[in-house]
Amino acid sequence: xxxxxxxxxxxxxxxxxxxxxxxxxxxxxxxxxxxxxxxxxxxxxxxxxxxxxxxxxxxxxxxxxxxxxxxxxxxxxxxxxxxxxxxxxxxxxxxxxxxxxxxxxxxxxxxxxxxxxxxxxxxxxxxxxxxxxxxxxxxxxxxxxxxxxxxxxxxxxxxxxxxxxxxxxxxxxxxxxxxxxxxxxxxxxxxxxxxxxxxxxxxxxxxxxxxxxxxxxxxxxxxxxxxxxxxxxxxxx
Numbered sequence: 001x002x003x004x005x006x007x008x009x010x011x012x013x014x015x016x017x018x019x020x021x022x023x024x025x026x027x028x029x030x031x032x033x034x035x036x037x038x039x040x041x042x043x044x045x046x047x048x049x050x051x052x053x054x055x056x057x058x059x060x061x062x063x064x065x066x067x068x069x070x071x072x073x074x075x076x077x078x079x080x081x082x083x084x085x086x087x088x089x090x091x092x093x094x095x096x097x098x099x100x101x102x103x104x105x106x107x108x109x110x111x112x113x114x115x116x117x118x119x120x121x122x123x124x125x126x127x128x129x130x131x132x133x134x135x136x137x138x139x140x141x142x143x144x145x146x147x148x149x150x151x152x153x154x155x156x157x158x159x160x161x162x163x164x165x166x167x168x169x170x171x172x173x174x175x176x177x178x179x180x181x182x183x184x185x186x187x188x189x190x191x192x193x194x195x196x197x198x199x200x201x202x203x204x205x206x207x208x209x210x211x212x213x214x215x216x217x218x219x220x221x222x223x224x225x226x227x228x229x230x231x232x233x234x235x236x237x
Contacts, residue, residue, distance in 0.1 A: 001210050003233055004048040004078060004195065005039045006220035007032055007069075009062040011053065016221040020130070020137070020169050022056065028224050032062075036069045043234035046076045046099070048165075048197075048218045054082025055104065067096040080104055080128050080165070089117055093124055102165055104128035105138040107156065108147060118160045126163040126195070127156045131182070137169055149182075153190050164190070165218070167197040178205050184212040201227050203236075 008015050010025065014035055018024040028035075032049075039047050049069065053061035060082050070077045080102030083089055092098045100123075107114045107127050117125050130137045131149040153164055166186050168179035178199040187194045193215035200206060200219045206228070209217050222228040 001214060002046055002195075002216040003044070003206065003230070004046045004216055004218045005044050005223055005230060006048045006050070006197075006218050007035055008050045008052055008220065009065060009081075012062060012065065015052070016224065017052070022052070026221075026224075032065045033068055033072060036073050036075060039230070040073050040075050042231040044075060044230070046078060046216075049077055049079045051079070051081030055080070058082050058084050058105070060088060063091075063096065066092075066098065070097040070099075076100070078102060078126065078165075080126075084110065084113070086113065086116060086120075089121070093121060100124050100126050100163065102126045102128045104130065108136060108138050108152070114156075115159050122160075123162040125161065126165055127153075127161050128165045128167070129153055129186075130167045130169055132169045134182075150186065150189050153186060153192075157190050157192050161192060163193045163195060163215070165195045165197055166214075167218075168199065177201060178209045178217070180208055180212055183209060183214055187213045203228055203233055206233055 014028045014030055014032055015025050036047055049066050051062040066079050076099035078100040079098050083101055083103055084106040089101055092101045103114055129149050134149055136147045136149050136152050168182055176199055183196045195216035196209050196214045197218035200222050219228055
């Protein structure tokens with residue numbers, strides 16, 4: 001299991017939301033590039049970067065920051081937020097140098113684009129499934145889709161998707177423990193790599209989510225608040 005430390009960007013700042021609510025946000029006094037370099041120094045190989053402005057609007061907003069992280073560090077960058085056209089996707093992968101692009105809203109609203117993206121870029125494409133009460137949420141978690149998360153994951157598997165970023169919104173940013181049961185169900189009912197996200201509050205929570213068989217876990221707020229010892233965790237996974 002890999003650990004992907006998270007950087008969420010809003011207005012150019014490093015932030016964390018609670019339960020995906022844009023009006024419940026904490027900003028941290030560190031630049032995105034400084035944070036990324038810190039992750040690399042303690043042993044990270046991958047980081048997960050989200051453009052929250054773009055996730056809501058569909059317009060790439062913090063792309064220059066993400067490009068800088070990809071070009072100025074040796075980290076593999078997994079990024080999402082507002083990637084809804086082949087032109088944008090091509091820039092992320094071929095020009096900006098990200099290792100994996102995450103499609104969220106576009107995967108629901110534009111199946112043909114999603115299929116074309118997977119056909120062209122293969123395992124450089126991941127699908128973000130952000131679930132609320134078992135259904136997929138879209139547009140930066142501001143809207144429901146009415147689509148069951150497991151059913152959607154299986155449809156993505158059928159078109160060749162290799163990786164899903166699975167977030168239980170009720171857990172995200174709350175630091176009350178990960179969604180072990182729903183993550184385990186996602187792992188067991190699909191044959192693809194599931195990266196769990198949301199709720200990690202301690203080193204022990206990372207051990208708990210590992211029992212689900214997930215391929216990776218994203219850790220955010222717990223790092224900024226000193227609840228997780230990243231260096232120790234990297235040594236143990």
